[in-house]
Every structure is written in structure tokens, then in C-alpha cells.
Amino acid sequence: MKVGLFGAGGMGNVHARQYGKMQDVQLLVHDRDPERLAEFSARWGATSTPNPEDLYSQCEMIDVCLPTDLHLPYALKAVSNGSAVFVEKPMARTLEECDQLIEAADKAKVPLSVGQVLRFFPEYELGHKLIESGAVGKPATARTRRGGAAPRGREDWFMRHERSGGVLLDLAIHDFDWLRWTLGEVDRVYARSVAALVGSGPDYALTTLSFDSGALGHVEATWMDPSGFRTKFEVAGSAGLIEWDSRREAAIRTHMDGANFLETPLSPTDDPYYRELRSFIDAANAGTAPPVSPQDARMAVSIALAALESAKTGREVRPVRT
Numbered sequence: 001m002k003v004g005l006f007g008a009g010g011m012g013n014v015h016a017r018q019y020g021k022m023q024d025v026q027l028l029v030h031d032r033d034p035e036r037l038a039e040f041s042a043r044w045g046a047t048s049t050p051n052p053e054d055l056y057s058q059c060e061m062i063d064v065c066l067p068t069d070l071h072l073p074y075a076l077k078a079v080s081n082g083s084a085v086f087v088e089k090p091m092a093r094t095l096e097e098c099d100q101l102i103e104a105a106d107k108a109k110v111p112l113s114v115g116q117v118l119r120f121f122p123e124y125e126l127g128h129k130l131i132e133s134g135a136v137g138k139p140a141t142a143r144t145r146r147g148g149a150a151p152r153g154r155e156d157w158f159m160r161h162e163r164s165g166g167v168l169l170d171l172a173i174h175d176f177d178w179l180r181w182t183l184g185e186v187d188r189v190y191a192r193s194v195a196a197l198v199g200s201g202p203d204y205a206l207t208t209l210s211f212d213s214g215a216l217g218h219v220e221a222t223w224m225d226p227s228g229f230r231t232k233f234e235v236a237g238s239a240g241l242i243e244w245d246s247r248r249e250a251a252i253r254t255h256m257d258g259a260n261f262l263e264t265p266l267s268p269t270d271d272p273y274y275r276e277l278r279s280f281i282d283a284a285n286a287g288t289a290p291p292v293s294p295q296d297a298r299m300a301v302s303i304a305l306a307a308l309e310s311a312k313t314g315r316e317v318r319p320v321r322t
């Protein structure tokens with residue numbers, strides 16, 4: 001399969017590393033920054049082009065790793081061209097954009113999915129399976145935490161919330177998706193955030209979720225933690241409690257000047273980003289539904305935008321369902 005990758009930034013590099021492990025994938029990449037594009041092709045041995053149209057005309061699959069506010073136009077064009085489309089999370093900047101993209105993909109009958117990658121992290125996948133199989137009984141409460149230092153991105157686009165959606169749409173969305181996948185539909189959310197009203201800069205947000213099941217969730221997301229990226233979850237139910245903390249459980253941690261990294265002894269094909277992309281390609285080739293449905297990705301956006309609205313208005317908000 002020839003894959004056209006838009007964006008040679010942070011996530012473009014993460015995806016290219018995974019495609020490099022796939023014998024059946026050829027990569028063609030475009031970025032509007034020529035220097036970045038040249039560096040990227042040298043690093044990954046990928047073909048690059050300064051012309052975005054080349055990707056649409058030459059590739060069977062398009063992978064969109066661009067700033068969030070650009071997801072819709074690039075994904076829509078790919079869909080209208082008949083390509084399979086994989087978009088980094090969040091699916092799009094607004095719910096209307098998500099609906100527009102889903103409708104276009106349905107009409108064109110092309111595979112569409114979004115990088116809700118938590119579902120492919122071994123710990124989150126196992127946690128989900130254990131909870132679903134009754135390991136904690138009936139889930140009653142869930143607490144998650146995710147964050148590190150503020151991401152900047154090209155031209156500081158993450159810090160402009162009208163582009164990124166701030167920490168709630170950009171970061172907490174991972175936990176919103178995992179919690180909905182694991183505990184079911186979310187009825188209401190209430191959120192507070194340091195910067196939602198300002199609309200720019202690093203942010204920290206707390207969200208309370210009420211699920212249809214009666215369970216309560218508490219999601220902490222931060223771009224204000226200089227101590228390194230960290231994730232945690234804890235789900236308690238009628239029969240017990242299950243927990244994960246990336247800092248406690250990591251097998252190996254390397255400390256370097258100004259940064260530290262968690263290393264994993266897992267095989268390269270256990271990498272969550274490999275698994276999300278490989279499973280999408282396999283589903284597209286087989287003509288089966290991708291593991292993360294467009295509706296799931298849309299609902300994750302819906303919960304995040306409800307939290308953002310709540311943080312701005314101080315009121316409880318119901319996520320919009322389909």
C-alpha cells in the first residue's frame with residue numbers, strides 16, 4: 001500500500017517509524033516546511049514531495065498528522081479522492097467538522113479512522129478487558145491523570161486553543177475515549193480549567209464525568225508538569241480496584257540532560273502506534289470495519305468539547321450524541 005503522510009512533525013515522525021516496520025508500505029510525505037521535509041526523508045528513507053496533490057493522486061491511503069484545525073480539509077479531500085483515511089486525534093476541531101467528515105466517508109464508502117491510540121497501549125487494553133470481564137465488579141469510580149510539559153508544535157500551534165482545543169481536546173480526549181470505551185456512554189460533564197477562558201497557553205483541567213451507568217469519572221489533564229510525561233488510571237467497583245501508573249510500572253527509564261524517557265521491553269510490533277496503524281491497514285485491505293469507528297472518535301470529541309464548554313461557562317454540559 002502506498003501511504004501519503006501529511007505532516008513531518010512530532011506525530012509524522014512517530015507514524016513514519018511504524019511504517020518503516022511494514023514491508024508492504026511505501027511512504028510519500030508532504031510538509032509545507034522544505035527543511036523539515038528534507039530532514040524527514042533522510043531520517044526515514046521516505047520519498048517526499050513539495051506538492052500536496054501528489055499524495056492524493058498517487059496514494060491509496062492518506063494519513064493526516066497536521067495541526068488539529070487542518071484535519072478536516074486534508075481528510076475531506078482524501079475521502080473525495082476515494083482514499084482510505086487515517087487522521088491523528090482529535091478527529092477534527094469541531095463536532096460539525098466531525099459530522100461532515102463522517103458523512104463524506106460514508107457516502108464515498110472509504111475506510112476512516114482516528115488515532116485514539118490509548119486503545120492500543122497494552123496496559124490500557126488489558127485494563128479495559130479486565131474491567132469489562134468483571135475484574136472489579138460493577139465499576140463505580142474512575143480516576144485518570146495524563147500530562148507533562150506543554151507541547152509547542154510548529155509555530156506554537158498547540159498553545160493557540162482555537163487551533164488545538166487546549167488541553168481538554170488535545171490531551172484529556174485520550175482518557176475520555178478510554179473511559180467511554182470501558183464504562184459506557186457519558187451523560188454529563190463538569191470541568192474547570194486554568195486557561196480555557198483565556199484561550200491560549202499551557203493549561204491544566206479537571207473534569208468530572210457522570211456515566212449512564214451511574215459511575216463517576218475524574219479526569220486530570222495537565223500541560224503544566226515539567227517532571228516528564230506521566231499517565232495513570234484507577235477504576236474501583238463493587239468487587240475491587242484496578243490501577244496503573246506509568247511512572248511506577250515502567251520497566252526501564254533513561255534520564256538525559258533535560259528529558260527522561262520510558263523504555264519498553266516489548267517487541268517493536270507491540271508498539272501502540274504500530275498496532276493502531278497496522279490494524280487500520282489490515283481492516284482497509286480486508287474490507288472490514290476499522291477497530292476505532294468514526295463514531296467512537298466523534299464521541300470522544302463530543303465529550304472533550306462538552307468539557308471545554310463547561311470550563312468556559314461553569315455549567316454542567318451534556319455531550320452531544322449522534
Ligand SMILES: NC(=O)c1ccc[n+]([C@@H]2O[C@H](COP(=O)([O-])OP(=O)(O)OC[C@H]3O[C@@H](n4cnc5c(N)ncnc54)[C@H](O)[C@@H]3O)[C@@H](O)[C@H]2O)c1
Nearest residue numbers: 007008009010011012031032033065066068088089153154
Ligand atoms: N496520538 C498522540 O499521542 C498524539 C500526540 C501528539 C500530537 N497528536 C496529534 O497529532 C497532530 C499533529 O501534531 P504534531 O505534534 O505532529 O504537530 P507538529 O507541529 O509537531 O507537526 C505538524 C507539522 O505539520 C506541518 N504543517 C502545518 N501546516 C501545514 C500545511 N498546511 N501543509 C503541510 N504541512 C503543514 C508543520 O510544518 C509541521 O511539520 C495533532 O492533531 C495532534 O493533536 C497526537
